[in-house]
Amino acid sequence: MSAAVPTDRGPRYRLRGVVGTAVHWTVLLAIAALFLYPFAWLLSASLKPRGEVFDNALIPATPTPENYVTVWSELPLFSWVGNSLYIAILAAVLVALSSSLVAFGFAYFRFPGRGxxxxxxxxxxxxxxxxTLVPQYLIWNQLGxxxxxxxxxxxxxxxxxxxxxxQRQFYLGLPRDLFEAGRMDGLGPWGLFRRIALPLSIPSFVIVLLFEFQASWNNLQASLIYLNGGAASGYTxxxxxxxxxxxxxxxxxGHGDYQYVMVAALLVTLPMMLLFAVGQRYFVQGIATQARKG
Structure with a gap:
């Protein structure tokens, strides 16, 4: 009869586990601090007067919270945020819908030359x-x-x-029997997409919305090309x-009033933070689903 294996490995193993956990959390906190430092610096700089913006101190020597009030009269920030929201929402919704339609065609329909x-x-x-920058510009210029x-x-x-x-990879993972049942119920191609494919692809659809909203919100190049000649109130x-x-x-x-730039930069990050906080569940779910399909 074999002897029972002791479950307690002794204080040496327990100490090793405690040390390993401490090292693990130390590394994680150090990495988190590294990523959070730019945001902390931006927050600090937005609360400083003109002469202290670039002194690299994380705690302002002369806190100036009135920067958050003055910035609205210094810069047309409301117009910029409104323009960016309008463009980013339109861009995200349009590309999500158009890409989903094309992806559904590639995933569901069989036709010669599909591959x-x-x-x-x-x-x-x-x-x-x-x-493609020059051809696109010429096309939009011809259209006025x-x-x-x-x-x-x-x-x-x-x-x-x-x-x-x-989106095509997501649609390929959906059971084809669902679409065949829909066809038997009289659904056409548009009905199959609207009533079956699209509702089941919400996680991947939200991922596309998030990615494109962020890309459009941060798109400086296109704004420089197409909006730079207009009034400042029309900027993104x-x-x-x-x-x-x-x-x-x-x-x-200028007089080096970069504190207002720091306030503006901090404020315009809030919509993206809110968007990712709201869509985090769909984002994680969609990424996990795609990873399982590999």
Missing amino acids: ILFGLVLATMMLPGAV LVGTSVPLWGINLFGSAFYIFL VPLGIASAMTKYSPTNG
């Missing part, structure tokens, strides 16, 4: 963005839309290769903050 056509769609991701916000969201009417691939958030940096630069006749 080749899908490969060509994916091949467009190989093109650097700079290659340069100087408006239409080019910033209108391009999303045609979908995105990456989002098409992402990235272009507005860039113009404020130029406005306050001493080399351009």
Whole structure:
């Protein structure tokens, strides 16, 4: 009869476990502090007077909370945020819907050349963005839309290769029997998409919305190309903050009031933080689902 194996491995093993846990949490906290430092610095700089903005002190020597009041008269921040929200929401919704429709076609329907056509769609991701800048600008210029916000969201009417691939992978994981049952109930292609595919793909749909909203919210390049010649009130958030940096630069006749830029930069991060907090459940669920399908 074999002897019982002792469950208690002794104080040495317990100490090793405590040390391992302490090291684990120390590393995690150090990494978290590294990522949070820029945000902490931005918060601190937004509460400083003009002469202390870049002193690298995380605790302001002369706290100036009135910066958060003055910034609204110094910069057209309301207009910038409104313009960015309008463009980002339109861009996210349009690209999510158009990409989902194309992805559903590739995932559900069988037609000659489907694989080749899908490969060509994916091949467009190989093109650097700079290659298509000039042709796109010429097209929008011929349509007379340069100087408006239409080019910033209108391009999303045609979908995105990456989002098409992402949604197609999700649709391929749905049981085909659901669609066959829908066809027996008299649903057409649009009914299959609207009543079966789209409701079941909410996690991946939300991922596309989050990704595109963030990309559009932070898109400085397109704003520089299509909006830079207009009034400052028509700018988006990235272009507005860039113009404020130029406005306050001493080399351009400014007085170095960069504290207002810091306040604006901090305030415009709040919508993104709120968006990811609200959509976190769908984001994690969608990523986990895609990982399981591998």
